[in-house]
Amino acid sequence: MPDLGKYAEAVLSAWGISIFLVLALVGLSWRQSVVARRQLEAAEARAAKRGKSDDA
Amino acid sequence: MTKMERTKQSRDAWNWLWEWANPVKFMHLTGKALPWVVGLTLVTLIPGLIWGFFFTPEADKFGSSVKIIYVHVPSAMMAINAWAMMLVASLIWLVRRHHVGALAAKAAAPVGVVFTVIALLTGAIWGQPMWGTWWAWDPRLTSFLILFLFYLGYMALWAAIDDPDTAADLTSVLAIVGSVFAVLSRYAVNFWNQGLHQGASLSLDAEENVADVYWQPLVLTLVGIVALFVALVFIRTRTQLRRRRLHALELRERMADA
Amino acid sequence: MIALLVRDLRLAVRAGGGFGLGLAFFLIVTVLVPFAVGPEGETLARIAPGILWVGALLACLLSLDRIFQLDFEDGSLDLLATAPLPMEGAVVVKALAHWLTTGLPLTLAAPVFGILMNMQAPGHWWIFVTLLIGTPALSMIGAFGAALTVGLKRGGLLLSLLVLPLYVPTLIFGAEAATRGGAGMAVTTPILMLAGITAGVVAFLPFAAAAAIRINIR
Numbered sequence: 001m002p003d004l005g006k007y008a009e010a011v012l013s014a015w016g017i018s019i020f021l022v023l024a025l026v027g028l029s030w031r032q033s034v035v036a037r038r039q040l041e042a043a044e045a046r047a048a049k050r051g052k053s054d055d056a
Numbered sequence: 057m058t059k060m061e062r063t064k065q066s067r068d069a070w071n072w073l074w075e076w077a078n079p080v081k082f083m084h085l086t087g088k089a090l091p092w093v094v095g096l097t098l099v100t101l102i103p104g105l106i107w108g109f110f111f112t113p114e115a116d117k118f119g120s121s122v123k124i125i126y127v128h129v130p131s132a133m134m135a136i137n138a139w140a141m142m143l144v145a146s147l148i149w150l151v152r153r154h155h156v157g158a159l160a161a162k163a164a165a166p167v168g169v170v171f172t173v174i175a176l177l178t179g180a181i182w183g184q185p186m187w188g189t190w191w192a193w194d195p196r197l198t199s200f201l202i203l204f205l206f207y208l209g210y211m212a213l214w215a216a217i218d219d220p221d222t223a224a225d226l227t228s229v230l231a232i233v234g235s236v237f238a239v240l241s242r243y244a245v246n247f248w249n250q251g252l253h254q255g256a257s258l259s260l261d262a263e264e265n266v267a268d269v270y271w272q273p274l275v276l277t278l279v280g281i282v283a284l285f286v287a288l289v290f291i292r293t294r295t296q297l298r299r300r301r302l303h304a305l306e307l308r309e310r311m312a313d314a
Numbered sequence: 315m316i317a318l319l320v321r322d323l324r325l326a327v328r329a330g331g332g333f334g335l336g337l338a339f340f341l342i343v344t345v346l347v348p349f350a351v352g353p354e355g356e357t358l359a360r361i362a363p364g365i366l367w368v369g370a371l372l373a374c375l376l377s378l379d380r381i382f383q384l385d386f387e388d389g390s391l392d393l394l395a396t397a398p399l400p401m402e403g404a405v406v407v408k409a410l411a412h413w414l415t416t417g418l419p420l421t422l423a424a425p426v427f428g429i430l431m432n433m434q435a436p437g438h439w440w441i442f443v444t445l446l447i448g449t450p451a452l453s454m455i456g457a458f459g460a461a462l463t464v465g466l467k468r469g470g471l472l473l474s475l476l477v478l479p480l481y482v483p484t485l486i487f488g489a490e491a492a493t494r495g496g497a498g499m500a501v502t503t504p505i506l507m508l509a510g511i512t513a514g515v516v517a518f519l520p521f522a523a524a525a526a527i528r529i530n531i532r
Contacts, residue, residue: 018127
């Protein structure tokens with residue numbers, strides 16, 4: 001840990017806020033991506049099943 | 057079949073192709089590229105930040121507060137570049153009607169907002185000890201605040217319109233008009249502050265007098281943030297495309313049930 | 315074209331709302347400011363051009379959603395789309411009608427309201443001139459915002475959010491010119507910039523607004 005002197009508060013809060021916001025954005029994007037992928041896979045599976053039963 | 061009918065039919069076939077080929081191709085390509093982009097982000101952004109935080113000396117005038125530039129400058133750069141990218145993507149949508157364009161613009165907006173907020177907040181935190189104030193109506197600060205408002209309006213318009221194609225069209229028009237006004241505001245704000253203060257007494261021009269010790273890790277973080285932006289836009293656009301496809305499938309299901 | 319203008323003006327006057335309401339709002343803002351900042355004449359005189367500009371801008375904002383909303387609801391916008399008059403022309407006429415019923419009265423009232431703000435002699439003239447040059451831009455930008463949000467049920471708040479950032483350059487140059495003029499300084503640059511913005515906006519934004527309307531009534 002470097003000695004930040006009298007600007008320690010400023011530097012740490014700036015870095016903290018930045019890293020928090022970026023991580024929140026990454027986390028949110030990732031979560032939305034996973035949810036969308038799962039839902040789409042389920043819907044594709046349903047569609048495939050429906051297609052098969054229609055053929056029969 | 058007359059010639060006209062035939063050309064019309066072939067054009068319809070092409071429409072179908074444009075409609076599907078590009079999102080599919082996009083999913084395929086980004087699926088392959090994504091690990092590389094994420095990898096590039098990790099090997100540039102994280103070392104750059106660690107370098108900047110732990111292994112840079114204090115500056116004469118700024119003390120350790122100089123370390124804030126490693127989060128401030130990259131996010132400020134991307135806040136503007138994200139808008140530029142949204143403008144280009146919007147134009148692609150309006151001219152070529154590629155859905156990927158509209159959805160990529162939609163996907164990039166929240167990323168741009170977060171970078172704008174980071175730039176504003178870290179700037180304020182830096183300004184407090186350096187200038188003795190959290191906020192000054194410096195042209196650059198003011199322009200970023202206005203940019204933030206443009207992002208908000210753009211996202212609000214996306215959220216307000218139900219039909220996806222209408223929303224894509226209208227937000228694209230807004231992005232184009234907004235870009236012109238954003239540039240105009242930048243000049244207006246420059247003029248306005250000069251008019252009041254007779255030359256800026258406060259300047260954020262850190263780059264101009266940044267020595268190599270600070271510059272090298274900064275370059276690393278700049279590359280890293282671009283990679284991060286690309287990765288995020290890829291991920292978010294893929295989410296949008298999947299949602300669109302999901303929506304289409306659900307509609308088809310409902311129609312089949314009815 | 316003239317028929318459309320006359321029709322719009324008649325509607326605005328008959329409906330009563332837009333015409334008087336904007337002015338009343340402008341007056342109330344001007345009256346409220348001294349209550350908030352105190353009655354000292356010097357302070358008021360210093361901020362008068364800015365307050366009058368912001369007041370006029372907000373009053374202008376009030377009636378924006380009416381530009382296309384009624385026509386959209388009763389279907390006359392669809393008729394306009396098929397009419398021989400191009401949509402760009404219709405947009406210009408509607409913005410002009412909005413300006414005549416809102417911008418122009420505000421411009422005429424501002425120097426009078428300036429008295430309430432303890433404005434000094436050349437200031438009245440300059441607030442009049444700058445508003446006269448600037449308010450057409452406000453109406454035209456507002457028409458663009460209204461065109462974007464015309465299909466929405468509750469577009470009013472969104473309209474403000476979209477339009478206000480677009481008003482920034484006009485406001486900056488307008489208020490700056492009015493302030494400088496009132497203080498007896500050179501006003502050429504801000505006035506030229508203001509006029510340039512108005513000219514550019516009136517020349518180009520009708521195309522964007524017409525495109526937005528066509529998308530909305532598709």
